[in-house]
Amino acid sequence: MADEGSPQKQGRPSLTPSMRSSSFLQEHQQYRPPNKPENHYGIDTVVEDIQATQISAPRQISPFNGIPSPDNPPRIVESGVSHELSHPNCTPAPGTSSERLVATLFYKSTPRVSNDVHSPQKVPSPQAGQSPKLAGADSDISANLGPSSSLDTFPLEPPTSGPDPLDHIYGSYISPMCITSFLHLMSSFPLPPGSNDLTSAHRCLKLGAAPDHHPQVVELTLSPLPSPDYLSLDDLRKHELIYSFEREWNVDVALRADTLWRRYPRLVVFDMDSTLITQEVIDLLAATIKDPPDLAARVADITHRAMLGELEFEGAFRARVELLTGLSADIFTRLRAVLDVTNGVRPLLRALKRLGVKTAVLSGGFLPLTSWLAGSLGLDYAYANEVVIDEATGRLTGEVKGTIVGAVRKRELLIEIAAKEGIALEQVVAVGDGANDLLMMEAAGLGVAWNAKPLVQMEAGARLNGESISDLLYLLGFTDEEVHTLTA
Secondary structure, eight states: OOOTTSOOOOOOOOOOGGGOOSOHHHHHOSOOOTTOOOOOOOHHHHHHOGGGOOOOOOOOOOOOOSOOOSSSOOEEEETTEEEEOOOTTSOOOTTOOOOOEEEEEEEOSSOOOOOOOOOOOOOOOOOTTOOOOOTTSSSSSOGGGSSOSOGGGSOSSOOOOOOOOOHHHHOSSOOHHHHHHHHHHHTTSOOOTTOOOOEEEEEEEEEOSTTTOOEEEEEEEEESOOOTTTOOHHHHHTOHHHHHHHHHHTEEEEEEEOOGGGGOOOEEEEOTBTTTBSSOHHHHHHHTOOSSTTHHHHHHHHHHHHHHTSSOHHHHHHHHHHHTTTOBTTHHHHHGGGOOBOTTHHHHHHHHHHTTOEEEEEEEEEHHHHHHHHHHHTOSEEEEEEEEEETTTTEEEEEEESSOOSHHHHHHHHHHHHHHHTOOGGGEEEEEOSGGGHHHHHHSSEEEEESOOHHHHHHSSEEEOSSOGGGHHHHTTOOHHHHHHHHO
16 A cells, blocks of 8 residues: 555556547648548547547638639639739630720820920011021920911910829829829720720839839720720820820820730831931931022921921922932932931841841832941831932932832832731831821821821821830830840
């Protein structure tokens, strides 16, 4: 018999059912297939006390076959985050078609600091022998605010002050408030019958410089398009609300239907003067003639009025070439060194070539320079005007040989090149700046006005007013990362 004061023996430690659980795999697995009961447990549970183990009911998982449905879109709610797997870029259900609008917003590199527009001052009539002055020379209205350089044809009501600029308040870039404002604007247009909601998604294509890397180009996809019975896409591009938005936020808005051909161009056609190069060649030619001393100004004035659409191009071109009578033909060789290729042209053409896109230049200028430039830049086609040269003297006679490459001829050449290459017109892009480029822009799937005259900006399918013509790649939907890859 044990003494009262002696310590009692401790029992042998044992693993009771309350201290056990099912197997390691059951505790640590992250996925349990639904509707399949767990029919196997750890060996200790099976031997000692299977009745003590609680079997949890399987979680109810809503079936989802991976195809979002507008009627019942799959939704994930976890830790306060709600995410719907539907998206305006998703493929539509069988038997239906998607109608999406792509809006590309380009922030202009120069912020708008003032929106004040005063009444135009009367430009004095030119004296005999003098060239007329352009609007803006003696006026506080910029020449590009109206499709005219003559006060006689200026709009009866001069442009009024625009809306207050908002980019200096919310940031000199495409801010979230800018995107929100654009979506609010688009929601004001009626939707097609049967559509109740406007869905949207956006992605940044280009970031600004360090250190902030703010968005400079943003692409928005909206579905569906505004009701075509109320507003066509061409009319939407010219709508006063779009224009007002651009003025408020200092952006350019390019609107396109989201078709397959939008992302896969096969031919890009360029104007030459003020597009591939920053100058007008005929003005460079005129500047070399010192007698009479005002010849360069007279030629420049005709050029400007023709680009604005005030003068018929072919007649204006013949008149300017006539003024060049007697100029030595070797001037075309000498001018090669002074041609200023537009910023971004070389990387743009390098990218298009890597994509397998054909390129062409259709110029209302002179074939000797156009052909040389096309060879230098690696373009596939080059068309321009041929001037008559006196073989005895080697000087220009002031005449033009053959059909003048004006607005009609440019359109014809675009169609001919596309047919020769077997390319649909929907996959052609035309880029220009003057009124004589409008017909070829209209024939192409996309017409782009590059730092263009007001009339051209109003009529073109899209407009770019930046510092680099390579911005065209963002209009095609490429991101900055992809652009760097293509232009490397």
